[in-house]
Amino acid sequence: MMEDDAPSTGTEEGGPTERSGGLIVPVEGEFLLNLLNEVGRHRALTDTETDVIEEIVRAESGEQDFRWTARHDRMLIDASQRRGIHRLARDLGVSDGAAYQRLARVRRRRGIRVRGEP
Structure with missing residues (x-):
């Protein structure tokens, strides 16, 4: 050819x-x-x-703006219990780091102790 x-x-x-x-x-x-x-x-x-x-x-x-909703927050909590943050982040089109940061904020708001905090 x-x-x-x-x-x-x-x-x-x-x-x-x-x-x-x-x-x-x-x-x-x-x-x-x-x-x-x-x-x-x-x-x-x-x-x-x-x-x-x-x-x-x-x-x-390319990068896009992403708006977190209460539904996404629930999905993050569920995914963290099944160790699925990486997969969920890909499904939502965000980086793993962004998903973990949001999860930490959600947990803090709910009063769930986050590792590394007093």
Whole structure:
């Protein structure tokens, strides 16, 4: 196949870059989703694969304002009891740090002692 016939990854940048975790190839989220949809037709994606896809798509959308609600606060409390803050943060589109900070505020307001406080 000639180079011109190769599918476009949708990026203007150079090729792959090396990192300690392995090789990183810059592609647009939409292109990657189309490829993974093809894979997904033959088998279910693992949780790790799904998380990677979500992370790529979320990284493309950039930072957004997020308004915490009482419902989100309840979800944080429930997730912390099941050790699910990381997953919930991804579902809500916030960083883990933002979720943990909000959880600490919610616990303080409810009078629940937070580790590291007298």
